[in-house]
Each structure stands twice: as C-alpha cells, then as structure tokens.
Amino acid sequence: xxxxxxxxxxxSEKNGKAFWEVVMEADMESRDASRDASRQTMAQMxxxxxxxxxxxxxxxxxxxxxxxGDGKLLEAYNRAGKNLCGEFLGxxxxxxxxxxxxxxxxxxxxxxxxxxSCGVIPAVLLSYEEAFGAPEDExxxxxxxxxxxxxxxxxxxxxxxxxxxxQAEIGSASAMAAGALAYLQGGDNAxxxxxxxxxxxxxxGLACDPVGGLVEVPCVKRNSHGAVNAVxxxxxxxxxxxxxxxxxxxxxxxxxxxxxxxxxxxxxxxGGLATSESAKRLCECTAVCVGx
Amino acid sequence: MELFDVIGPVMVGPSSSHTAGAVRIxxxxxxxxGEKVKEAKILLYGSFLDTGKGHGTDKALVAGLLxxxxxxxxxxxxxxxxxxENILVEFGEARLAEAHPNTAELILVGESGNTIDVVAESVGxxxxxxxxxxxxxxxxSGEYPTxxxxxxxxxxxxSEVTSMLAHKSVNIASMQLYxxxxxxxxxxxxxxxxxVPPDGIEWLTRVEGVxxxxxxxxxx
Numbered sequence: 239x240x241x242x243x244x245x246x247x248x249x250s251e252k253n254g255k256a257f258w259e260v261v262m263e264a265d266m267e268s269r270d271a272s273r274d275a276s277r278q279t280m281a282q283m284x285x286x287x288x289x290x291x292x293x294x295x296x297x298x299x300x301x302x303x304x305x306x307g308d309g310k311l312l313e314a315y316n317r318a319g320k321n322l323c324g325e326f327l328g329x330x331x332x333x334x335x336x337x338x339x340x341x342x343x344x345x346x347x348x349x350x351x352x353x354x355s356c357g358v359i360p361a362v363l364l365s366y367e368e369a370f371g372a373p374e375d376e377x378x379x380x381x382x383x384x385x386x387x388x389x390x391x392x393x394x395x396x397x398x399x400x401x402x403x404x405q406a407e408i409g410s411a412s413a414m415a416a417g418a419l420a421y422l423q424g425g426d427n428a429x430x431x432x433x434x435x436x437x438x439x440x441x442x443g444l445a446c447d448p449v450g451g452l453v454e455v456p457c458v459k460r461n462s463h464g465a466v467n468a469v470x471x472x473x474x475x476x477x478x479x480x481x482x483x484x485x486x487x488x489x490x491x492x493x494x495x496x497x498x499x500x501x502x503x504x505x506x507x508x509g510g511l512a513t514s515e516s517a518k519r520l521c522e523c524t525a526v527c528v529g530x
Numbered sequence: 531m532e533l534f535d536v537i538g539p540v541m542v543g544p545s546s547s548h549t550a551g552a553v554r555i556x557x558x559x560x561x562x563x564g565e566k567v568k569e570a571k572i573l574l575y576g577s578f579l580d581t582g583k584g585h586g587t588d589k590a591l592v593a594g595l596l597x598x599x600x601x602x603x604x605x606x607x608x609x610x611x612x613x614x615e616n617i618l619v620e621f622g623e624a625r626l627a628e629a630h631p632n633t634a635e636l637i638l639v640g641e642s643g644n645t646i647d648v649v650a651e652s653v654g655x656x657x658x659x660x661x662x663x664x665x666x667x668x669x670x671s672g673e674y675p676t677x678x679x680x681x682x683x684x685x686x687x688x689s690e691v692t693s694m695l696a697h698k699s700v701n702i703a704s705m706q707l708y709x710x711x712x713x714x715x716x717x718x719x720x721x722x723x724x725x726v727p728p729d730g731i732e733w734l735t736r737v738e739g740v741x742x743x744x745x746x747x748x749x750x
Contacts, residue, residue, distance in 0.1 A: 350538075351536045382533075392536055
C-alpha cells in the first residue's frame with residue numbers, strides 16, 4: 239500500500255519492483271484479488287478504450303447540440319498531409335477530441351479518471367501503440383502507472399471538478415498519461431514521476447467552468463490539450479529534465495489551489511466561460527442548459 | 531479509493547454523477563420496489579433539475595428502473611423502451627429542503643400495486659446514497675447486499691433481524707435505525723458482507739410488527 243508518489247518510489251526501489259508492479263500489488267491486496275484477476279480487469283479497461291476509439295461516429299451530435307463532428311475535422315486535416323505537429327501528436331489530438339465527443343454523445347467510455355477527461359489517457363496510449371508499437375502487456379502496465387499516479391492525486395488532492403476545478407480532471411488525466419507515456423518509452427521511475435509532476439504543474443489553477451453546466455464546452459476540446467501536455471511533459475522528463483517541485487508537492491499545491499478556488503469555478507456553471515456572452519448565446523440556442 | 535475508481539468505471543457518458551450515478555439510482559430504486567415498474571413519477575432537484583436534460587439524467591434514471599447498468603448502450607433509448615413496455619413515466623420538480631445538489635425522488639408503483647418512494651443522491655464519481663425510503667431517513671450506497679426492514683417501533687425487532695442474519699451466517703457491515711416518532715413506524719437499514727438468503731427474508735415478512743421488507747443484493 240502507498241499513500242504518496244514518494245512511497246511508490248520507495249517500495250519500488252526497496253523491493254526491486256517496477257512502478258506498475260507496486261501499484262498492481264497494492265490493488266491485489268486491497269481487493270483481495272489474484273494477479274490474473276487484477277490484470278484482467280485492467281486489460282478490460284484497455285479493451286473498452288480501444289472499442290470506444292473505434293466506435294466514434296463523426297455525424298453524431300450531443301443532446302444539447304453543443305458537441306459532435308470536430309474529431310472528423312481533425313481526422314480530415316491529419317489526412318490532408320498538412321499536419322503541423324507530426325503524425326503521432328496529430329493522432330493524439332484527434333483521438334482525444336473523438337473520445338470527448340463520444341462521451342458527450344452518450345456513448346460507452348472508461349472514466350479515466352472522470353468521464354469529462356476520458357479522452358486524454360486513451361489518446362496518448364493508443365496513438366503510441368499505433369505509431370511505435372507496444373505489446374498488450376506493456377499497455378496494461380502503463381495503465382497501472384497511470385492509475386497509481388491518479389490514485390495518489392485522488393486521495394491527497396482530488397479528481398473531481400466540483401472539488402478541485404478542471405486541474406483535478408484534465409490536469410490529473412494529463413499527469414497520469416504523462417507518467418504512462420514516459421514508462422512506455424522506456425523511462426525509469428524518475429522519468430515517470432517527473433513527467434507526471436511537469437504535466438500537472440502546467441494545469442494548476444485550471445477552472446471548471448462548463449457552459450450550461452454540461453460536460454461539453456470547454457471539456458471536449460480540453461481533452462486534446464491535456465493529451466498534448468502529457469506528451470510534452472513526458473518528452474521533457476525523458477530528456478532527463480527534472481521538475482524543481484517534487485511530484486507530491488505539486489499534488490499538494492493542486493489541493494490547496496482547489497480549496498482556494500471560488501465555487502463559481504468548480505463545476506457550477508456560474509462563472510468563467512460559462513457566464514460569458516458567447517455562452518449565454520449558446521444557451522439561448524439550446525433547451526438543455528442551466529436556466530434555459 | 532480503489533484503483534478501478536481511477537481507471538473506471540466503464541460507463542455511458544457524459545457525466546459520472548449525472549449519468550452513471552443516475553442509472554444506479556434508478557436501478558437500486560427499481561430493485562427496492564421488488565417488481566416490474568408500472569408507473570414512475572420522477573422528481574429532480576438542484577443540478578439534476580438544471581442540467582439533467584443535457585446530461586441525459588432523465589434517460590439514465592429510467593434506464594436504471596428498466597434494470598440497465600451504467601455501461602448499457604440502450605441508456606440513450608430508455609424513454610422509448612419504457613413507452614413500448616407501457617410504463618408510465620412522468621417528470622417533475624422535487625420540492626426538497628436542504629438536499630444534496632444532485633438529488634432525485636422516485637415515486638414508483640409496481641405491476642401488482644406495490645409502491646415505494648425513494649429519495650437518492652448522486653454523490654460523485656458514479657457513487658450514490660439512498661437518502662430516504664417512504665419518507666424515513668436512510669443512508670446506504672447500494673454497494674453491499676442491503677436489507678431494509680420497516681416495522682412498528684416496539685422492542686425486539688432488531689434482535690429478530692440480527693438473529694436471523696447470525697443464523698444464516700451473514701456478517702453485518704453496518705446497521706442504522708430510524709423512526710418517524712416513538713411507537714410509530716421504524717426503519718432498519720442493514721448492509722451485509724454476504725447475500726441474505728431468500729428464506730430468511732421470507733421469514734422476516736411473516737414476523738408480527740414487521741410492515742415491509744425490502745432487499746437489494748448489492749453489486750452494481
């Protein structure tokens with residue numbers, strides 16, 4: 239069992255076990271599950287992520303009409319050969335937006351860590367598999383890395399927008415994905431936790447101010463930004479660059495920032511983007527927003 | 531927090547609290563009724579009322595009543611399915627004082643005339659709390675096998691229930707007692723580590739002073 243990133247590292251080093259192994263064994267202990275049972279559950283999460291990625295429907299719109307169709311536009315742009323970001327990053331962005339749209343359109347997804355941020359981790363992992371190749375077992379290990387980081391954030395800060403703002407949702411997802419990606423690319427423990435710390439640091443203070451209180455604007459597109467932030471952070475950490483602030487301190491900072499945020503910026507739809515003139519116009523056009 | 535609360539659950543979007551949690555509320559309420567729903571009056575409160583339509587909360591609650599789980603692809607079509615099965619569904623605004631922002635009240639009538647009034651809260655990440663049954667306070671998550679006994683507020687009923695559970699080798703995880711007033715109607719909510727066998731529940735229904743027994747097998 240572990241209660242911090244530092245404790246995962248400590249147990250990893252003391253027992254000569256990989257980061258993912260410490261996380262997996264704690265899950266086995268906590269749920270009284272066998273190694274096979276734990277891995278099968280995680281493999282099932284990966285399978286649902288893959289199925290959700292394949293099941294994207296570009297023509298579908300959400301009930302409010304605020305989301306749908308953007309993933310198709312990115313796909314077309316990526317195919318047109320004008321991709322600014324390179325093939326891998328282009329696909330990461332496309333997948334993240336597609337998954338966010340699928341969620342808004344009531345399709346089946348894996349909350350990772352939440353439904354609103356469900357695009358970040360699969361976008362990074364599945365695009366890595368496509369671009370660089372990775373065996374199923376490695377992808378499952380990467381999901382344990384992500385889940386271990388997310389669990390520490392959830393227990394020591396928050397993974398809920400209503401408690402911590404968007405930094406707790408897209409920010410947590412981005413930190414989890416960054417650590418997982420650093421692992422897949424062969425990074426050591428230092429690279430994994432520095433990637434996570436760097437990713438989270440860049441998302442600190444992010445408000446949860448969804449238009450109409452719906453998990454759509456800005457949530458869907460922010461999945462893409464969170465995913466790209468994960469890739470940037472992993473690359474910086476893999477180069478050997480360290481976060482000056484320790485991962486656990488970054489997580490604690492996120493908690494304190496979340497506590498100091500006003501309620502209007504924590505999933506109430508009562509501040510920030512949600513109360514902009516554009517948002518008011520959008521809500522006039524749809525019958526499903528707050529106060530409509 | 532469990533690891534698969536972080537990567538997981540598998541669910542139909544868009545919101546763990548407004549969609550997945552709402553399916554669970556409908557599911558548990560339907561199970562507590564104990565038979566097929568014929569009429570459902572669903573009253574929404576707070577954020578459920580304000581943003582429910584855009585989050586599919588209405589469809590999710592009905593899907594749960596139809597026995598669907600949070601990952602069921604048919605959640606989006608639940609209103610049509612209910613109509614096809616001649617289930618009368620009516621939505622309205624709940625008049626509650628000081629309730630959790632994501633609260634729903636479900637007033638259900640079953641095929642054979644059984645009724646139940648459930649007030650439930652979606653407390654985040656798809657987790658729920660059943661706050662009231664038939665107007666009397668309760669607090670349980672639906673994650674454990676749960677036995678709910680309505681009885682006259684008189685001596686001996688707690689020991690009848692606990693003796694039956696001991697006899698059936700069922701361990702109690704938590705137990706709560708509520709009553710409307712002294713000597714009035716009381717409710718016992720017992721969350722268990724094991725399933726309660728049907729003959730134990732059947733026996734309880736025949737005990738004098740016991741007015742109603744509902745049971746939910748947990749595991750959703």
